[in-house]
Amino acid sequence: MTQTVDRVTALRDQLVAWRRHLHMNPEVGFHEHETAAYIEAELRKMPGLTVSRPTETSVLAVLKGGKPGRTVLLRADIDALPMEEENTFEFRSQKSGAMHACGHDGHTAILLGVAKLLSEQAAEVPGEVRMIFQHAEEIGPGGAEELVMETGLMDGVDVVTGLHLNSQLPVGQVVVKPGAFMAAPDTIHITIQGKGGHGAHPEQTVDPIAVGAQVITNLQHVVSRHVAALDALVVSITYFQSGTTHNVIPDTATLMGTVRTFDPELRQRAPGLIERVVKGITAAHGANYDFKYEFGYRPVINTDWVAAQLKEIALETVGPEHYEDAKPTMGGEDFSAYLEKAPGAYFNVGSGSDEADSRWPHHHPRFTLDEASLETGVRMLSAAALRLAQPQE
């Protein structure tokens, strides 16, 4: 173990160099052409890996270990977000309209580090370790779904794991939990069809803005009065667009929002509960509506025994002072697609610190990482690969 720790420490500069290169050159989902080419080129420098492209912008590295064991899939996502970076450090995004604001540059650097470590000790590695550099996590239906459904990536995989860096946790802290970890993120689209007219004569119109405001208010009753307090449900209207000027009541209003659940039964009920409110409110005011409910990623439900093993690994690797049981989060992740095909667990590694000014929330224009988190990520993920690939008793 000491030897592994030393080798990770020796990798520090390389991890930072990979991360900064990726950070400077962000590409959004399904457009990760240079990113994938860079990852592939770096992997080809490492001995003993079989490198391929399961899709145009994803990269797979396979390491056949020298000892018998199981097949483990390790996953990193590689895509950036369509937004402007506001950081001023010299490795800030060089591409306008794209930024690594979720930490996927760090995930990629970590998995490259794991690939390097394991490839240098292939004879000691049990089973087979597949390392997938996945495209398009930020765009539904997501790169994971494509890899799982349309490539043979999951054939023969016994167990899967991966991590997300988390700016809201102190750098170096590891958290994991069995069972429900991340929510299913679904999307709603509502159009309210009213009847436009003069702002001075609302009685001659059906005002879609006034009706839309009622819809938004009443949707919160779905959460507070139709669903038990302990059944997690979030309904957020995040977009409300209508009108063109100050004295015209418009014809229509468009609303969009997100619906978050863990429980599959509640998730199936959610569209009906929401549409009932939209239908009732619009009918009460003489408006019409159009309602679309789009199911997003499934919730991330960690397999109990895999989460338990990751907890043990964390206690050994980072120590009890840097470990906590995770709390579930209403955020979503397409890691869930892998969990449909194999047992597995997703965990978080803290990347927040005052020294690195890295406590900004994910998806914020000032988001960044405390790069010490990269080493923790490599330690955790390489130890997880070695442990999970051990032959089953």
Ligand SMILES: [Zn+2]
């Ligand atoms: Zn994100």
Ligand SMILES: [Zn+2]
């Ligand atoms: Zn992310």
